[in-house]
Amino acid sequence: MSTSSSPSWVRPAGLFIVVSAVIYALAVWQPFAPSGAATADNGLVGDPVAGEVLFAEGCAGCHGAAGEGGAGPVLQERMLEEAAVAGVVVNGRGTMPAGVFVDQDAQDVAAFVAQLSGGAPTAAPADDAAPDDGDEPAAAGPEPAGEATLFGDNLWGLSIRLDAPAPVDWTVWVDGSAALRPVGLIAAGGTALEEPNVGPPPVIDVYDRVLIGVDAGAPRLVGSISADEAERMRRISNADPDTPGGVALVDGAEADVAVFAEHTRFLTESVAEGNAANLRLHAEHLVNIAEGEPIEELDGDGVATNPGDGFGLVSGYLAALTEDGGDDVAGAVGPLRDALEQTVADARVCAEAQSIAEGADCAEAISGRADAIVTGWTATRTAAEGSLAVDLVEAG
Amino acid sequence: MRPAPVTADVASAYADAMESVFSSAVAGKAWFATVAVVLVIVQLSTAARIFGKIGNVLPLSSATAAVIHRWSGRLAFLATLPVVFHCVTILGFQTTDSRVAIHSVVGSLFYGAFAAKILFVRDHRFPGWVLPAAGGTLAAGLVVLWLTSSYWYFTEVNFGF
Secondary structure, eight states, X not given: OOSOOSOOSHHHHHHHHHHHHHHHHHHHHOTXXXXXXXXXXXXXXXXXXXXXXXXXXXXXXXXXXXXXXXXXXXXXXXXXXXXXXXXXXXXOBTTBOTTSSOHHHXXXXXXXXXXXXXXXXXXXXXXXXXXXXXXXXXTSSOOOOEEEEEESGGGOEEEEEEXXXXXXXXXXXXXXXXXXXXXXXXXXXXXXXXXXXXXXXXHHHXXXXXXXXXXXXXXXXXXXXXXXXXXXXXXXXXBOTTSGGGBOHHHHHHHHHHHHHHHHHHHHHHHHHTOHHHHHHHHHHHHHHHHOSSOOOOSSSSOOOOOSXXXXXXXXXXXXXXXXXXXXXXXXXXXXXXXXXXXXXXXXXXXXXXXXXXXXXXHHHHHHTHHHHHHHHHHHHHHHHOEEEEEEEEOO | OOOOHHHHXXXXXXXXXXXXXXXXXXXXXXXXXXXXXXXXXXXXXHHHHHTTOOTTTSOOOHHHHHHHHHHHHHHHHHHHHHHXXXXXXXXXXXXXXXXXXXXXXXXXXXXXXXXXXXXXXXXXXXXXTHHXXXXXXXXXXXXXXXXXXXXXXXXXXXXXX
16 A cells, blocks of 8 residues: 655655756856966956967967967867966966966967867868977968869869968868858968868858868958859759759759750651651650740640750750859850750751651751750850859958 | 866866877767767667567567666766766856857756656656656757767867767
8 A cells, every 4th residue: 555645746856956956056166167267366358369479489389380289289179268278378287387378478378279279170280280380470471362262063162272371270161150160271381272072061051151260260361152152153053942843053954955865866766767746746845845834735736745844944944044154154055055946946847747758857957956955065064063263351 | 366276187187087088078078978878879778668668679678678778877877977077067057159058058957857867766656657758858858968069069070089
């Protein structure tokens, strides 16, 4: 027989509240934050810009010019607090001597290290990232400018070209509202970085800035990808919500080009087989692939058919690519569009041919342009995908 | 102006110990939390078996499942200790962004939920749904903590030791 069949919820609720409160109190107190008192006690405010110079002089020899480590521990990605760092700088730790810097200098170095460790995820340090790179302070010398270029499929690649050598080891990041991602390192004295695959996801879907420097929180160079440019390239290379299935313009167009080429072959085979009905049918297909919705009934069988996706190779995809792609794309699209429009005109003739003899000339003309259309599309795709270049300018 | 020697020594000793194995204390913390999350999967599986479920995919007797459940729970608890030491006593309660804020709030409540769950295990007078609800909540909390820390670290900072 149970002596107390009704349990009390007070005990578990009280236990939950008390233990949670104790943990919260400890978290607020932070009893083992190494120098929790440093800032509060000395009342100093660190200057990370001044600290960067001091770091290069007194710390980079062990910790690396970009905090990537060496004889001393890695400082990148450590998410250190300024107060904690200041305490270590003043008091030393392990093999690190006390008093490397004191007072305001210590606070300045701590401010820089805190920035470096919190905002600068690790990038693979170059093998030759020698500690003596730190002999040249990052603030010394003219600031290089340059260009950042997104390239390749889906613009997953990123190349950096600087106009002048990097004064110290510089990390390159791509930055967006929701993510910061290290791409690579430009070693001191270097001027270039080539990373063929930053993604996935496509850079322009997530990131809108390229940052270069020692600390992502205080970059030296910034390249901004405008929203309009990103949207334009996204429609071309990644996804266009206006197309069937939301496919990218180049992908949708390429699929339609393939279908167009396939039905050109079917039309040619119809002539060889002496099948006038199929000649008319595939001619109707060519017209509808090129012109999209609304599809037309041309071959007289009473049914309008379209093996394309309905967007229209000429009226949809090439028109959109011309609008979004700029002058280079317009120049490449021109010959392709001409060839397609002439083929459509011939296909309209073939669609009404009542015999093979009547459709022989139009079919021959269509067949004769097949290779030119494929070649024209290749040139168009190359021009459309191209790349997206942004200027790198000194961070304000 | 100088930090208290004892607390500085504790933090330094902890950091040195972690860095003797991992590239940084943060990396070590991420891996300890990952171990705990993996053990939570064991916890959920064996708990289901104890309650007579998933016998077809986990052919263990309830008694064996109970032993595994207890020991995986103890190991998971141990794996969280360096994590909570670092998070609570060194980093502290922070709200610098939504990820950190969520992590801080859920982390503050986690051991309270753990203590309550242990009480439910030992006191059999509560309704039958209470224990699985408490265990499920605890597991969900740990997953949230892992997603807002280790997962973030592995995907945004560095996947490595």
